[in-house]
Amino acid sequence: MKPDPIRRLDVELDTRRYPIRIGPGLLDHDDWPGLIRGRHVLVISDGNVAPHYLERVLERLAGYSVAIFVVPPGEAEKTLTRFSEALAELARMGASRDATVLALGGGVVGDLSGFVAACWMRGIAFIQLPTTLLAMVDSSVGGKTAVDLPQGKNLVGAFHQPAAVIADTATLATLPARELSAGLAEVVKYGALGDAEFFTWLEAHAEALLAREPAAIGTAIERSCQHKAAIVARDETEQGERALLNLGHSFGHALETADAYGGLLHGEAVAIGMVLAAQLSSRMGMAPARDAERLAALLQRMNLPTTLPPDADPAQLLALMRLDKKNLSGRLRLILWHGLGRACIVPDVDEAIVLACLEQARDEAARP
Ligand code: NAD
Ligand code: GLY
Helix, strand or coil, X not given: CCCCCCEEEEEECCCCEEEEEEECCHHHHCCHHHHCCCCEEEEXXXXXXXXXXHHHHHHCCCCCEEEEEEECCXXXXXXXXXXXXXXXXXXXXXXXXXXXXXXXXXXXXXXXXHHHHHHHHHCCEEEEEXXXXXXXXXXXXXXXXXXXXXXXXXXXXXXXXXXXXEEXXXXXXXXXXXXXXXXXXXXHHHHHHHCHHHHHHHHHHHHHHHCCCHHHHHHHHHHHHHHHHHHHHHCCCCCCHHHXXXXXXXXXXXXXXXXXXXXXXXXXXXXXXXXXHHHHHHHCCCCCHHHHHHHHHHHHHCCCCCCCCCCCCHXXXXXXXXXXXCCECCECCEEEECCCCCEEEECCCCHHHHHHHHHHHHHHHHCC
């Protein structure tokens, strides 16, 4: 059998570009260490990823002055406390402005590392080495970095683009099945928001993706990164179109916050949120209900939740949605759709309709 090809694309920004490389074995064989400019390297990882992959990364860093910062796994660690601990590591090693941060892990490690790199000496380089499907298709690309507050997700952060994204797809072999499905939610998002043909491809390849077939996984990551890179190139700091990437996220972030970053994974919350956004669009007369059903059916085949948790409190979720970063002038600004592949920004959504939609979803979830 032929070895898997390495897939390559660039994120092209106004002032610079950076590479995304996708394929098996890149941690060991790609020339990513050549992108490190200075002498100091801080590797940030988490307690699940480090035992599998840290040693292999360190082997590539002979000759550099290297510090390691390993956080416990999970969203609950994407905090200002971990952020300041990582900065303290940079200070301890005497990192200068040409230091590089390596983010080895999922979106939690990537978002935290990127924010650390954005802030140390007003900004140093960082390289994304994503190890979850979600990070490979979404969080490692595009330069959104952040930590959470108890009041809400990603409320403190910065736009800071990585120097490169090196997605070693062989690392997905150790990813738990539930995390793989959470990543698939963000893959489905690209089809749902702007590419009905890709959505149909996903319907045809759902089982192959769940079985981690390399060709299907490689194609899904590449197509997702193409979508993300194109949108980021046109709207790096989310003045407009980039907000479409948040389809399902206003509901999803509220669910995650209500759940206090414990039960639902980010991708699971996004899956529920996308279905709620589709149902709300139908309720507002913007989109066919059939498309919302098709979206829910694909997500369910990918082992994702699509209904509200039974203990969800619609009024609390609406209150949390008021703190979403997409809102302007105190009005609910949501990403909804006109149907599959046709997402849109709706600037001033009536809160009463959102509440009614949440209440109906809660009542349906409670039905035996
Ligand atoms: P995560 O980083 O928590 O990783 C999920 C779990 O898988 C963790 O327990 C981790 O330790 C484990 N893991 C990671 N790679 C593994 C591997 N190869 N083998 C075994 N275990 C592994 O979560 P995630 O889903 O990758 O990312 C979610 C985060 O990303 C959220 O904080 C979300 O807000 C953020 N996000 C950011 C952006 C962005 O544009 N910056 C976009 C989407 C999501
Ligand atoms: N994940 C949303 C964005 O990068 O804009």
